[in-house]
Amino acid sequence: MLEQEIFKANDIRGIVVGDDPQWDLDGARALGAAFVELMGPGEFVLGRDMRALGRELSWAFIDGARRAGASVVDIGLSSTDQLWFASGHLGLPGVQLTASHNPAEYNGIKFCLADAKPVPPDFMTRLRDAAATVELGAEVQGELRELDLLEDYADKLSELVPQAGARELTVVVDAGNGMAGHTALTALAGRSLDIVGLYLELDGTFPNHPANPLEPENLVDAQRAVREHDADLGLVFDGDADRCFIIDERGDVVDPSVITAMIAVAELDKHPGSTIVTNTITSWSVAEAVEKAGGTIRQSRVGHTYVKALMAETGAVFGGEHSAHYYFREFWSADTGMLAALHVLELLRVSGQPLSELASVYDSYIRSGELNSTVDDAQACMDKVAEAFAGRGEADRLDGLSVRNPAEGWWINLRPSNTEPLLRLNVEARTEEKMCSLRDEVLALVRH
Numbered sequence: 424m425l426e427q428e429i430f431k432a433n434d435i436r437g438i439v440v441g442d443d444p445q446w447d448l449d450g451a452r453a454l455g456a457a458f459v460e461l462m463g464p465g466e467f468v469l470g471r472d473m474r475a476l477g478r479e480l481s482w483a484f485i486d487g488a489r490r491a492g493a494s495v496v497d498i499g500l501s502s503t504d505q506l507w508f509a510s511g512h513l514g515l516p517g518v519q520l521t522a523s524h525n526p527a528e529y530n531g532i533k534f535c536l537a538d539a540k541p542v543p544p545d546f547m548t549r550l551r552d553a554a555a556t557v558e559l560g561a562e563v564q565g566e567l568r569e570l571d572l573l574e575d576y577a578d579k580l581s582e583l584v585p586q587a588g589a590r591e592l593t594v595v596v597d598a599g600n601g602m603a604g605h606t607a608l609t610a611l612a613g614r615s616l617d618i619v620g621l622y623l624e625l626d627g628t629f630p631n632h633p634a635n636p637l638e639p640e641n642l643v644d645a646q647r648a649v650r651e652h653d654a655d656l657g658l659v660f661d662g663d664a665d666r667c668f669i670i671d672e673r674g675d676v677v678d679p680s681v682i683t684a685m686i687a688v689a690e691l692d693k694h695p696g697s698t699i700v701t702n703t704i705t706s707w708s709v710a711e712a713v714e715k716a717g718g719t720i721r722q723s724r725v726g727h728t729y730v731k732a733l734m735a736e737t738g739a740v741f742g743g744e745h746s747a748h749y750y751f752r753e754f755w756s757a758d759t760g761m762l763a764a765l766h767v768l769e770l771l772r773v774s775g776q777p778l779s780e781l782a783s784v785y786d787s788y789i790r791s792g793e794l795n796s797t798v799d800d801a802q803a804c805m806d807k808v809a810e811a812f813a814g815r816g817e818a819d820r821l822d823g824l825s826v827r828n829p830a831e832g833w834w835i836n837l838r839p840s841n842t843e844p845l846l847r848l849n850v851e852a853r854t855e856e857k858m859c860s861l862r863d864e865v866l867a868l869v870r871h
Contacts, residue, residue, distance in 0.1 A: 436531035455487025457553035464492030470501030471520035490560035502664035504759035524635035599634035603660035634662035667760030680706035683743025700742035
């Protein structure tokens, strides 16, 4: 069984447990065979997270793929960025069984080409069509081998960001019972860190809080722990640990745009004049920091497929998104929350400053955060807002609707979600008063 709605713009996500599942083991088997039909009967690498039916779904996918003639390298439990590493390290296409930050009843699949390159924009459509008609082979043909790459993954991260000084740091790590519980202690080992671990046990039911750091309520435990332990910072990962939110020593969240600016400047120091990729709703503070550091900024649509593609096209050294996805050219231009965390740790270590002071240099705008609205017709809502804002700024439709007014120091972006039936609003302005005014105006148009 494979219901059509599980095929999203960039990956697969659907309910697998409960009374009304959207895909099952037979569907996973068909997806494995369809994947080989599209990619050819070579070898690929596969990993999975700790979610419900993850082991069984991965086995079914492997079975379908082997019946179609492909060989599989199974790396077992892995974070998504560990799978990207495996794809680059082995030079093979990759498949990761995960539903990222979705609720516990979901599972899904992310894909990449060899060297962690993004799949083409039409890949999910072609995969959906192939899975609907594919015929399973009668016999298993391809080979299967198991490979543990956790230490190799950690070694690669340490090679890219070695410890930069002797200052000891206290760090809260909230894995949310997700895959950072599998990777974090190995990746952070040997760095003069006193680690306060929260919810490191792998548990796909997420008994403590949802593994979605985009929601402020899921950061509260880590914020409290930072204050209680007088920690230097906190790291909060999502379910598949490819994203990391950073909390400063006061227990306040450091905006991902600010983290993007910090890392971008550090990368430009190593690679002068390079290109940095951001998305359509990244703070203007990033572009200002990049230009001041002598770099070039390029803007992508939201989503890892688009960011990776633009990084490949431009040779960008680094990319960052508002959702705490961070992409590194030296990591096959793939996104990795753990490598971003290491950058922040070492920047903090050598600065001698508290993180709040280090970050404040790049935090000159007021942001609304992402505000979601459920609507019947997203396009009609965007058209309504576009009409109301006509003549008030520079408008484009690169990714939903954006209206920018550099002279007055504000922008708005309204875009449909790639994974959920929502319309997402982001607003930024130089003052709290202006941001709130614009936010309320757009929400009134969208919700009434």
